[in-house]
Amino acid sequence: MNKDTKTLLVHGGLFLATFVTTTIAGSEWIHGKSFLYGQLSWEEIKEGFSFSIPFLLIFTFHEFGHYFTARFYKVATSLPYYIPVPPFPGFIGTLGAVIRLKQQVPSTKQNFDIGIAGPLAGFVIAIGVLWYGYTHLPDKEYVYNVHPEYAYFGENYADFVYGNSDTVVTKDMIIERGVMTEDELELYPDTVFSPLRAIGVFGANKTIMIDYFEKYVVPEQDRDKIPNGYELVHYPFLFAGFLALFFTALNLLPIGQLDGGHVIYGLFGRKGHSIIAMISFFGLLLYGGLGLVSIYMETYDILVYGMGLVILYYFLLRAAGISVRDRWMYAVAIFTLQFLVSWLFPQTSGSLLLLVIALMVRMFIGVKHPPSIIEEKLDNNRVILGWISLIILVLCFTPTPFIGV
Numbered sequence: 001m002n003k004d005t006k007t008l009l010v011h012g013g014l015f016l017a018t019f020v021t022t023t024i025a026g027s028e029w030i031h032g033k034s035f036l037y038g039q040l041s042w043e044e045i046k047e048g049f050s051f052s053i054p055f056l057l058i059f060t061f062h063e064f065g066h067y068f069t070a071r072f073y074k075v076a077t078s079l080p081y082y083i084p085v086p087p088f089p090g091f092i093g094t095l096g097a098v099i100r101l102k103q104q105v106p107s108t109k110q111n112f113d114i115g116i117a118g119p120l121a122g123f124v125i126a127i128g129v130l131w132y133g134y135t136h137l138p139d140k141e142y143v144y145n146v147h148p149e150y151a152y153f154g155e156n157y158a159d160f161v162y163g164n165s166d167t168v169v170t171k172d173m174i175i176e177r178g179v180m181t182e183d184e185l186e187l188y189p190d191t192v193f194s195p196l197r198a199i200g201v202f203g204a205n206k207t208i209m210i211d212y213f214e215k216y217v218v219p220e221q222d223r224d225k226i227p228n229g230y231e232l233v234h235y236p237f238l239f240a241g242f243l244a245l246f247f248t249a250l251n252l253l254p255i256g257q258l259d260g261g262h263v264i265y266g267l268f269g270r271k272g273h274s275i276i277a278m279i280s281f282f283g284l285l286l287y288g289g290l291g292l293v294s295i296y297m298e299t300y301d302i303l304v305y306g307m308g309l310v311i312l313y314y315f316l317l318r319a320a321g322i323s324v325r326d327r328w329m330y331a332v333a334i335f336t337l338q339f340l341v342s343w344l345f346p347q348t349s350g351s352l353l354l355l356v357i358a359l360m361v362r363m364f365i366g367v368k369h370p371p372s373i374i375e376e377k378l379d380n381n382r383v384i385l386g387w388i389s390l391i392i393l394v395l396c397f398t399p400t401p402f403i404g405v
Contacts, residue, residue, distance in 0.1 A: 011079045018082040018094045019052055025093030026051025026240075029233045032146045035087050051236035052093070054129040056082075058244040062122030062251075063097045069117040073110045076102035096247065107374035108266055112382060115262025116389055119251050123392055126244035127209075133237030134213045137225040146234050158228055203230035203403040204242050207249075209395045229403060249396035250357065252389055254280050256319075256365040260393060265369045266378050267386045273369050278320060281367045284358040285313055285334050287399050290350030293335070294342040310335050312355075319362040351400040 024035045027048030033039035063080035070077040083095040105111045144150055150157040175182055204210075206229065214226050233239050252260035255277045265273040293305045313331035322330070341348055361367065378386065 007079070011081065014082040014084065015056075015080075017084040018097075019056060021084040021087050022052035022055055022093035023048035024087040025091055026055070026236055028087060028089065029092075029239060030146075030236055032234065034089050036089070048236075051240050054132075054237055055092075055240040055243065056094075058122050058125045058129060058240065059094075059097050059247075061125045062118045062248075063099055065117035065119075065121030066099050066114055069114045070099070070101060070105075073105070073114070075105055075110065075114070078102065092243065104373065106372070108372045108376050109378060109382065111262050111372055112266030112378060112386070115259045115266075116385060119248050119259050119389060119392065120385070122244060123248050123396075126241050126248065129237055129244065130209075130213055130241035131217060133235060133241055134217045134226075135219075136237070137218065137222055137227075137235075140225050142225075143227065143231050143234065146231075203228070204232040204239075205229060205398050205401050205403050207245055207396055207398050207401070209245055210242065212395075245396040246401050249393055249401075252393040252396070253357075254390075254393075255361055256367050257369055258365060260389070261365075261369050263386050263389050265372075267383065269375075270369065270371055277367045277369070281320060281358065281361065282330070282334070284354045284361075285316060286337065287350045288352060288354030288358060289313075289334070289338050290348050291338075291342055292350070293339055294346065295339070296346065306335055306339070309338075316355075316358050316362045319358075319365070320367045353402065354399060 024040075024045060025048070027033075027040055027045045028035055029051065030047055031040065031044050033044070035045070059082075060080070067077060067080065078100040080097045080099050082097045085091050085094055087093055101114075105114060140155075141151075147161075150161060206214075214223075218226055227235055227238070232242060251258055252263070254260045254264040254273070261273065261277060264276050268276065289309055292309060293302055295302075297305070310328075310331045313334050314327050317327040317330055320327075338350075
């Protein structure tokens with residue numbers, strides 16, 4: 001077996017493994033059941049294709065956008081490496097896919113083109129997936145297949161199941177709302193009417209793009225079929241499209257050698273990239289840690305958690321390539337600003353996900369962008385595409401994409 005054949009087998013094997021894991025993960029999300037606990041039937045597993053196929057299609061277009069552009073410029077590159085993940089509860093069956101450039105991209109324009117090709121290609125397919133999903137919504141009773149307990153509360157079940165943890169649903173409330181009669185209630189155990197929460201790992205927050213689809217793409221007569229953010233995970237095309245928007249925004253962040261970093265480097269040069277990337281990275285830390293420490297905590301807790309956050313920020317700021325003294329100074333400044341914001345606006349909270357992203361930048365990417373061998377100014381067409389990609393970032397990004405349950 002020659003080297004090329006072995007390479008194709010590796011890439012093909014990883015793709016097939018990822019196809020299997022995302023199919024299983026999709027069926028878990030659709031039905032709210034666990035594969036590892038043997039809760040899924042073969043028919044239910046096959047329904048996972050409605051998640052895995054559009055989801056991997058988007059990823060494939062993204063990675064091959066990079067691949068074919070690199071090949072066009074005769075830059076040596078690998079085929080996409082798909083990364084499967086076992087279908088543990090709460091996972092999506094993959095960490096995505098990557099290609100590996102085997103040589104440095106020589107010019108600013110080529111770096112820009114290779115970087116922007118992936119998210120643009122993936123975004124176009126994601127729009128198609130979301131369009132299909134929002135124009136083929138199942139009946140609103142679809143959610144009862146996953147959460148039959150919601151049917152006890154009628155069409156306004158959201159008033160009960162998405163309440164805070166102190167929400168207690170009593171039998172009197174059920175009777176008053178006309179959901180069931182007193183005789184019907186006797187058929188159900190009292191535990192049915194204890195505090196309820198939506199079942200799942202997380203829900204989806206709206207982005208500008210999702211909001212647009214719900215307001216302008218879904219036919220008016222079907223608006224009542226639009227799922228609550230907590231239930232979107234059970235709608236495979238919508239969930240695949242939502243995740244695609246999230247990963248598109250993640251790739252387009254103007255930091256380091258992310259796709260967005262290449263775009264910013266092309267648009268604003270090395271100095272402009274350095275400033276924008278640094279501001280963006282500080283933004284991740286500042287917003288991500290909001291609300292973790294507040295004035296309403298005990299003094300001991302403020303000191304302990306505050307010290308922990310300062311040390312964490314110091315560690316993460318190493319990605320910015322600044323001196324030890326400056327890292328401590330900025331770490332203390334970020335924590336101090338967060339504490340003041342929490343004092344003035346007690347209800348303010350951030351997003352731990354942004355700190356996770358900052359950790360990924362620290363471990364794998366870095367904030368800075370290496371200089372190109374050939375520095376050149378972008379032409380007008382590339383500048384327009386660059387600004388379009390930044391608009392796409394705004395349409396796809398929200399600092400809190402996932403809402404906890």
